[in-house]
Amino acid sequence: MTSFLLTPGPLTTRPEVRTAMGRDWGSRDPTFVELTVSVTAGLERICNAGETHDCVLLQGSGTFAIEAALRSFVSSTDRLLVLANGSYGDRITDIAKRCSLLIDTLKWPDREAIDPAIVDQYLTENPHSYVAMVHCETSTGLLNPLEQVAEVVERHGRLLLVDAMSTFGAMPIDLQTTAVAVLVSASGKCLEGVPGVGFVIARKELFAASRHPATSLALDLIDQWRQFHVSGQWRFTPPVQVVAALSEALQWLEVEGGREARLLRYRTNHAVLVAAMEEQGISAYLDSALQSPIIAAFQMPADLTGMFDRVYSDLSRCGYLIYPGKLTTSETFRVGCIGVIDEAVMSAFVTAFAHCRMGIAMEEISHNAFST
C-alpha cells in the first residue's frame, strides 16, 4: 500500500516525478548539461535571484548544502552569529563548531520567534561578519521573521545566511528586496522533488576566486560553481535521476500556478488539519501567530502520552506516516502539510487519527479489565 508522508521530508511525490527517474543519463552528455542549466535557472527564478545571485547544485541532503555553505563562504577570520530557536538552528551551531569557525549563538525558546530588536542590539555591540538563521524551524513549524532580520543584518553591513530548507518554493523569498547573502535549500521539500540534491543561492561576489579555500574538497561550492561555469559539468558523479525528477517537479510547480498557488494549498492543508485536531481536543504546540503552514506540532493528549510508537504504527497501517516531536521539553508529534497532498488527504488523516485513538482507548480498557 502506498502511504501519505505527513512528514518534513521525504514527502509524497507525484507519479510523474518518480517516473522521470526511469531512465539513465550520461553525466557529461549535452542533454544532462542542459538539464542542470535549466534546473539551476528555475531555482533562481523562484527567489528572484536576478543578476545578483547564482545557484549552485550539490549532491546530498539539505544538511550537506548547509555545511558546504559554511565551509565555502565563512573563513577562519570571520565571526558567525547563529540565531537559534529550535533544533535546526542548533544544527547550524553544531556544523559551525565542527568547521572550527568562530561562532556565537543567540538562543530563543522554541515557542518564540527570533527577535530582530535583540539581533539589532547584539550587532551594535559585536563585530560578527555573518549571521545565520533558519526560516521555518521545521522542528516546531515556527516561521521566523526573515525580512525583518535581513533588514537589521543589512543595516549593520553583515551577511545573512538562511536555511530555507522547508520554505523554498512555497513561502515568498525575494532576493532583490530581502538582503540574503546565502540561501540554502534542497530538492525534497516544498519543491516536491525526491531527496538527494541540495542547492545554495549566493551573492555572485562570494564565488570570486581570490577568496580563502573551502575547508572541504567534496563540499567546495566555489569549485563546484567554477566547474559549472567553465564546462557545465558537476565535479563528481551527479545524482542524475534526482536532477531529472527535480526538473519534472519544477514543471509541476508551474502547472499548479507557481509558488503562490502551492502556498495556498499548504495553507488550506494546515488550516483543515489544525481545526479538526482542535475539535478532537488536541492543541497546536505553537501560538497561531508564529505558525507556518509547512508543518504543525501538536501536544500529545493525556490519553496517548508515551504511546507515540503505537499511534505511529496504527496510523501507518491506515496509510499515514507522521513524525515524532523534536523537543526535549514536552511530548509532541508533528504532521507535515507539504508534499503532494490536499485537504481531502488531511481530512481523511484526521478521521483516521480519531479512529486510532479510539481503538487504543478500547484496547486500554480491555487490557485493564484483564489485569484486575
Ligand SMILES: *Cc1c(COP(=O)(O)O)cnc(C)c1O
Ligand atoms: C529538512 C531540513 C534540513 C535538512 O535536513 P536533511 O535531513 O539534511 O535533509 C535542514 N533544515 C531544515 C529547517 C529542514 O527542514
